[in-house]
Amino acid sequence: MLTALAGRTAIITGGSKGIGRGLAKRFGEAGLNVLVVARSLTEAERVAAEIGPSASGFAADVRDAAACQAFAAAALERYGRIDVLCANAGIFPAARLDVMTGDDFDTVMDTNLKGTFLSVAAVLPAMKARRWGRIVVTSSITGPITGYPGWAHYGASKAGQLGFVRTAAIELAPWGITMNAVMPGNIRTEGLDGLGPDYFAKMEASIPMARLGGAEDIANAALFFASEEAAYITGQSLVIDGGQVLPESLAALEDLGGPA
Numbered sequence: 001m002l003t004a005l006a007g008r009t010a011i012i013t014g015g016s017k018g019i020g021r022g023l024a025k026r027f028g029e030a031g032l033n034v035l036v037v038a039r040s041l042t043e044a045e046r047v048a049a050e051i052g053p054s055a056s057g058f059a060a061d062v063r064d065a066a067a068c069q070a071f072a073a074a075a076l077e078r079y080g081r082i083d084v085l086c087a088n089a090g091i092f093p094a095a096r097l098d099v100m101t102g103d104d105f106d107t108v109m110d111t112n113l114k115g116t117f118l119s120v121a122a123v124l125p126a127m128k129a130r131r132w133g134r135i136v137v138t139s140s141i142t143g144p145i146t147g148y149p150g151w152a153h154y155g156a157s158k159a160g161q162l163g164f165v166r167t168a169a170i171e172l173a174p175w176g177i178t179m180n181a182v183m184p185g186n187i188r189t190e191g192l193d194g195l196g197p198d199y200f201a202k203m204e205a206s207i208p209m210a211r212l213g214g215a216e217d218i219a220n221a222a223l224f225f226a227s228e229e230a231a232y233i234t235g236q237s238l239v240i241d242g243g244q245v246l247p248e249s250l251a252a253l254e255d256l257g258g259p260a
């Protein structure tokens with residue numbers, strides 16, 4: 001049983017869909033006030049309404065430093081404190097190298113990597129003032145561990161997040177602030193749904209657990225990183241992928257058997 005976090009405040013960027021929506025709902029269930037951040041206020045408020053009166057929506061683009069400062073200010077104004085940040089907003093448009101433009105590269109980096117930095121920077125004054133904070137970054141297996149054609153820029157941004165986490169965790173340790181990363185495998189989300197049924201079938205065939213994950217799988221790990229009990233864990237990353245990165249080859253998945 002983890003110490004209750006009820007009454008504290010979590011900010012979830014990219015909280016209106018997919019993994020972020022799962023994070024927002026899980027932290028809401030755990031009794032935290034939740035600020036759901038996305039570019040679309042309507043979508044953010046829709047998820048906040050699903051959670052209840054302890055949640056609210058806020059429109060901000062994490063590529064914009066002033067917008068990140070604004071979501072931090074809104075959390076303080078509405079809830080009086082910031083305890084947890086889930087820096088989760090991210091995009092994964094595909095472009096192979098022969099067609100990838102500098103603008104494509106910049107857009108992915110600005111959202112996924114710089115957006116993580118700007119979100120973290122915005123909440124630090126409030127966390128430092130209380131000498132307590134939990135930051136959970138949503139990275140990926142793609143980049144730090146694996147690759148996939150079309151996602152060179154995406155993989156670079158996700159690997160970059162882990163580099164950011166390691167140094168930031170050192171700088172923040174004296175303040176009682178931890179920073180860790182979750183590394184999802186393939187998780188059913190609105191963003192992933194666009195990749196189509198063929199993608200899902202092939203992915204399921206390459207995962208030892210033979211299914212994609214759910215947002216709740218990521219949210220449960222994030223809630224642990226946010227707990228009091230995780231106070232001595234910082235700068236780390238946790239793969240949550242149903243075993244997807246484990247097989248050495250397709251042969252490792254043949255004739256697995258299992259319960260009838």
Ligand code: NAP
Pocket residue numbers: 013014015016017018019020037038039040043060061062063088089090091092111112115138139140141142183184185186187188189190191192
């Ligand atoms: P998703 O379903 O497409 O949702 C993305 C969320 O991010 C939405 O709430 C979106 O809302 C928000 N967002 C996008 N750009 C933003 C910006 N510039 N500023 C603020 N919010 C922004 O995506 P997802 O699949 O849940 O992915 C979420 C995170 O998990 C990403 O960091 C992704 O890299 C990571 N991840 C996902 C998977 C997977 O299998 N799904 C695997 C590994 C890692 P608006 O459009 O309204 O802004």
